[in-house]
Amino acid sequence: MRFFSILGWIVGLTLTLGGGYLLSLGGSAYYLIAGIVLLITSGLAFKRQPSSLYLYSIFLLGTFIWALSESGYYWWGLAPRLGLFLAIALPLFFTRSWSVSRKILVAVWTIITLVMLASLINAPFDKQGELPMASINANTEDSVPKGDWNAYGRSNLGQRYSPLEDITPDNIANLKQAWVYRTGDMKGPKDVGETTYEATPLKVGNSLYLCTPHNWLVALDADSGEKRWVYDSKVLPEMQRQHQTCRGVSYQPPASGTIPMAINQTQPSENLASVSCDAKLFLPTSDARLIALDPVTGARCQGFGDDGVIDLTKNMPFKQAGYYYSTSPPLVSNGFVVVGGSVNDNYDVNEPSGVIRAYNTSTGELAWNWDSGNPDETAPIGPNETYAVSSPNSWSIASADDKLGLIYLPMGNSTPDQLGMYRSPAEEKYATSVVALHIETGKVAWVQQFIHHDLWDMDTPAQPSLLDLQTKSGLQPALVVPTKQGDVYVLNRKTGEPIIPITEQPAPQGTIPEDYASPTQPSSALNFKPEKMTGAQMWGATPIDQLICRIQFKKLRYEGQYTPPSIQGTLVYPGNFGVFNWGGVAVDPERQVMFAMPLDLAFVSKLIPNDNQQDLGPVNTGEQGVSTNTGSPYSVSLSPFLSPLGIPCQQPPWGSVAGVNLRTGEKVWQHKNGTTRDMTALPLPIPLGMPGIGGPIITKGGVAFMAASLDDYLRGYDLKTGQVLWTARLPAGGQATPMTYLNSKGEQMVVQVAGGHGSLGTTLGDYVVAYKLEK
Template sequence: MSTESANNGSRWLPRLMGALLLLMGLALLAGGIKLSQLGGSLYYLIAGIGFALSGILLLAQRRIALGLYGLVLLASTVWALLEVGLDWWQLVPRLAIWFAIGVVLLLPWARRPLIGPASKANTALLSVAVVASGACAVASQFTHPGEVFGELGRESSEMASAAPAMPDGEWQAYGRTEHGDRYSPLRQITPQNAYRLEEAWRIRTGDLPTENDPVELTNQNTPLKVNGMLYACTAHSRLLALDPDTGAEIWRYDPQVKSPVGTFKGFAHMTCRGVSYYDENRYVSRDGSPAPKITDAGQAVAQACPRRLYLPTADARLIAINADNGKVCEGFANQGVIDLTTGIGPFTAGGYYSTSPAAVTRDLVIIGGHVTDNESTNEPSGVIRAYDVHDGHLVWNWDSNNPDDTKPLAPGKQYSRNSANMWSIASVDEDLGMIYLPLGNQTPDQWGADRTPGAEKYSAGVVALDLATGKARWNYQFTHHDLWDMDVGSQPTLVHLKTDDGVKPAIIVPTKQGSLYVLDRRDGTPIVPIREIPTPQGAVKGDHTSPTQARSDLNLLGPELTEQAMWGATPFDQMLCRIQFRELRYEGQYTPPSEQGSLIYPGNVGVFNWGSVSVDPVRQLLFTSPNYMAFVSKMVPREQVAEGSKRESETSGVQPNTGAPYAVTMHPFMSPLGVPCQAPAWGYVAAIDLFTNKVVWKHKNGTTRDSTPVPIGLPVGVPSMGGSIVTAGGVGFLSGTLDQYLRAYDVNNGKELWSARLPAGGQATPMTYTGKDGKQYVLVTAGGHGSLGTKMGDYIIAYKLAE
């Protein structure tokens, strides 16, 4: 081979790098011009010029290209440090590609073909820049932005659980008790032995998604353990009784749910979070009081079905089932069934039913219902109804549009349309005689001009009703004139708190907006201060905003978003995210929806959602998994709505808002490459000391293993959908992260103690119980979440300590 041929062959690498840098530089330049016109950072424009010139010089085989590239890389490193400091995940899109190119340019095969003065200054400058950016990457491995490290340092607070008594090894209600604390007094599993947990058994329910199901088919069930059995429901409302030691099926009940249009595809979502349990002997054995008053019809039910389960179905029924054998309790209501559509009026298929378990008390079974968000201004009532727990007759009803008239609705009449609803789980304090309702808002979510006085008073807050009469005893609204879908999705947690003024019966209400409101549950007065803060103004034409919003001093709000907080997998989609940020309206939390498009943060999935929190009443510790994801909300004038536009789910796509002057489009704030536009972490685990109301510890939680095309588990901290539990043994459990794991944590310091890979998404709240063998089990439903995109399945899996 001739010398000329060899030289030509060796020049391909700098030419290739030159062409690549020229294209990259031009892309940055184009985007940088756009960003600068919007008032954003000038970095991309300047860097684009620098990288493009470096590319041109490399194509021309000029050695000075190395020095120029080194200068731009060094300047980029300084800029990145000034913007985000030593935050590894924020440095990656700013420097990773440029660092890698710098390393390649230092290779002999890239340097030797270059021509120009033989000075080593160019290579030295590039070397310094590469070393500097590499050193930043190394140093950032030892920092933990956004995390809090600490330890509770106490095993007991001299407080005891005020929740209703039950055997330690049982889980009798969705939140274990009607107080919704998700706390178990079991202590076999500890931080010292949790590593020994292993799978005890798994079963498959056989309930898998079909082509007739909606996108948002989810498996959010938390099974019960009571009456010597486990009880679990599936997305299609099937109910299974299982042996707690082996998972063997004891009986199964299938209500054969039906859609009025023959398919469930049009349903906004389809799930069953749980069932409710009632035992005729419970109250007598619990406090020695006489049994509840029962009608003759109820007495027959009590004798035939002394232990009952109440199953809500996706076709709006509430069915009473004998917990012993799975047979319908025929004497209850109408052949064992309450038709929840009675008095509701017309609605689209899937537009009304209960996704959550009813609350059960001595005398009542109390239930709300899901109403489809943003469908129209004429949706079904959000009425909450209390039925006799024995014979199923209607005892009272509470409708936020008609709150003072709680006597049972007369036959043939209808409840008010479009009132605020309760789609989540209520909590009950039978000693105080109150039920606490977490209320949603009046749909449409982003259009409030048509809100009723009742909605303006009660929606997006908590309401305490008198158990005997259904009358409101007190209420506290957390979001005034809600335009952001800030439904209270979390079950309130009832706990006795030790304060400077003595022990107080408290209610803790976690909310989507990141505040945890702590009130005296006797009268609704704040225990932790709540301040009314000024908020951005300027709603769309015809609507208005509240001048202030309620913010609790106890909150897990993240910092407000800035252009510097924008992220991406590369500098290019990060730049596009910065452009999007500048184009959207954003003035902080509670920025009103707009025709321009508004950035909503926290987004409508919320910091806290239906998973709520768990509270250890003995340690006075709150354990939780907050999320931080922004959404984009854009109001679309009715005349601009494209014909045939369809929603993807209640939180994505075009939402019709029929009857309002605007439709709305909503979607997560994502880069063109499908990663969030805001920097991680997007999900944490955290603990709060309820003595001091301070965060004890807070750590990133979860990996990208199941969220990217390449299954690499980057520990960025991912969102979680599902609740946590905490035990007297000092171990908390959580399974709702987007990666498919059940994890155990030391609640004193947040250390991850153990994890188990799940065969499908674990977007449900785990539970724990004692088996017939005397062993403590931890159980989780792993069935996936359709709209979150986690793997679907039909698994129930139990774990216990290895022998």
């Protein structure tokens, strides 16, 4: 009894004080009431009064009813609200007297516990259904050989769809590890926090080509994983970069039509003399170079740029070290290699331009430049001219329709991302959008914007996926692009007109005096936007950290999605991590369906006046934390919305997989995805539904593959239902998109890069892992 009393007083006092403060902020009265009841019960128990057990029984029953009203019949909503109080009750079971009150308490405790345990089998956030598996559009040929993977999304269409069908739901259980290759490129002590391994290999002929975080280009034998050659671009560490990564390289097919065959190279390829290249590989680097390499030996290509190298800082208005670089593979189409780049978020008002440049694939000569800050002038800029300052960039992966002669760029925002007063009308028009450009000239064909006057860093993060879609109006050339804010836009890629309707919705108003917020924002009828957050969604391991999260929630400014940034601090939901990020979606052009991995995480954005000389602590350390916005009136602090225990303040699930019928726009199934296996001290695979970053692929065999989640697994899913059919334990985090191909024996292989993600805390490594069916 004494132990119960002491523990009850501690918890009761905490809940009373915190609950009173929460109530003063307009929050739930439950915590104050619970705290007072606990204090009274503890006092009665200390005096060994039988009424303490009656009162605690009533308290447990009342808390159970309250928990059900807030979270529904959901284990992960009930357990944090009730678990601590059920545990506190255990010492009362051993009271030697008061048999009636003790029996009542035990009965109430047992009933609540059993009802809670039964909720484990309930999945209120899952949606069951079946995607159509019949082929709707058989005319889906592209220029990539059936067994190859020639571009980041397999082809310039960005579908992440393979026509291979050897691996099926019926035989995937026989998929076993075939080989492992280790690159040797690991995160070093002088690297930035977000040093990540996000590469998707290419497969050309019988060779795999992939890049590493420090921009090595590695050629492997596609059968065995044996190293052919390695080109080290000698990128030096730079702490001002926000990212140290490489998502992939690009391939220019040979004019002769002869597929290049990589050879085993005994010396480092960077030491070889440059050669004449028929085919080319293009490697972007984090020190802002574009390098053209020979697929056979890895030597630089003669006649392209300066001995195979183009300096991407040329004509930039500002050239701060580490502020501009390329993390995504360039686009190769119709004789051009088109390059975008990353520009650091929120470090300075005066930063490099987000210009998009097209170079001749043979000579490296600049063919055109499209700068959203000066969008009408695309002729190559003069040697003494500079591009627009801090204009919106395209850091993700572009797509192309070679027949239409159009490329499709997912556009980011101007920096500073949370301060809109520096933007020109042209920059406002093209930011946070998809822009279609004519590949021959760089002239704009059309633009579709996804946020007006973006104040939340909601860059369009993902490669658009192109397919010909059956609609009520007949077969249309479609473009599918997911966004950070949760919309999935389906547009006619020839005209930019919506296929699935887009509406304008009212948005919250009220900004800092220097700025404004758009009165409306676009919304697609196909979307994965979460409902407006409430205090009932606050979560924690115990009622105490849940209470702290509720207090934080009430202290932040939040009027729903698109609440403007503020000095008070604004809840950004969905958060900066995005419902979708660079992993994008996979689309099946034959079945006309989509596989997606929507996330559900909130962030906190806070503007900090720069005129009060306050100590901001460490600044400009990445996308999270405090960034100075040098030259502006405000710094900005960005962080996930976390409890004191470092877990999300919002109730799980935080990550799921979903299947969509693109012909109807219907979300057919959705299931939570991922476990806590690698994110806690105890390796418990609790299926909470975890966030992740990376993307899926779809195969004609009816299987989708994806790693991405914060646990170290590659999973195979039944495309029809979304159910997990197969898992493989990875040696490190799989924050990259897999790919699949045929080896020289005609066997279907699946390859996943596993190197982890520096800022997500997943297991770091340098692995390339391949799987095939066991005979």
